[in-house]
Amino acid sequence: MKSVLQRSSTQHVRAFRERMREQGLVKKDVWIRPEHAAELAAIEKAMREARDPAESNPSEDVKGPGWTLPTIRHALAQTSAVRDGSIELETIEGAEPSLHLVMREYGELSIFIAVGGEQIIVEAFLWPLAQVRDPAAFNAHVLATHKLLPLSTIAIQSIAGVPSYTMFGSLDTHSSLANLMFEIETLAENVIQASDAYAPYLDAGTHG
Template structure:
C-alpha cells in the first residue's frame, strides 16, 4: 500500500523530488517548469518518444495531462465521443477530455491524484498516462482519423 504524505506537493517540490529520486530511470524524463498564472511542470517522457506530459497542482489534487490531437481531425466525432464515454476501461486510470489550445479544441488524456500521495505514485501516474496516450492513438485510427506519430504540442 502506498503511504500518504503529510505535506501537500507543489510543482517545484515535485520537480526537485523527481530529479533527486532513484525511482526515476536514467534518461527516462526531462523536467521543466513553465511559469504562468500557475506554474506547470512539463515532463518530457523520453521512453515514450519524447511525449510531453503537463503536471499542475491545485487545491487538493495533482493533474497530469497529455494533449492528443485536434478534435477537428477526428472523423465521425459523435461516434468517437460516444465510444470514449462508454469505454473508459480502454485507458485505465485516465480520462478523456476536450480542452481549448490557442482557440482550437484538442482531445486530452488526464489523470488526477491527491496532493498527499507519494512520489512513487506520481511517477507511476506519469508512466501510466504516457502508456495510455500511446494506446489512445490506436483509437484514433479505429475511428477514421489519420495516424499520427506524435501527440499535439
C-alpha cells in the same frame, strides 16, 4: 497545459514502438475483464525493467501540507528516470505554472503536471478535434471503452485556441511519490494505447 499545440499523440506511437523493438521487447495482446486493467498496467510496467526501490515499493501517503509544484519538481529530479535522461523536466512559469515532462521512452511524449487546491493534475495532448472524422461517434465510443484505460480520462479543451482532445489523471496532493510516478507512467502508456485503439476514428494520414 502549456498553451502551445503539441505533436499529435499518434506521432509518438511510432517512436514508442521503435524504441520498444530496440529494447528487445515484444507486444502481446491479452484479454482481461475491465476491472483488472489497472493491475495489468502495473504488471506490464514491472516486467519491462527494474525500478528504483524508492519508486516501486508501496509507501505511506505524504503527511503534512502535501505536494506543491516546487516540491514535486525537486522529488522528480531525484528519480532515476530523470537522472538517466528517460524523462526531461522543466518548469513553465506563468499565471498557472506547471511542470513539463518529456517522456523519452514514449516517443518524446509531453506530459504536464499542475497543482490546484488539493489535487495534482497530470495531463497530455492527444489530437485536435478537427482530426476526428465523426466526433459524435468517437465520443460515444470513448464513453463505452474508457474503463480500458485505467486512471485516465479523455476530455476536450482549447489549447492555443484550438479545440483538442486531451487525456488526464488526478491524485491527491498527499499521495506518495511512488503513486505520482505510477500516475505519470500510466498516463503515458494510456496515450500510446488510446492512439492505437482510436486510430480508425482519425483522418487518414494522422496515424500509422
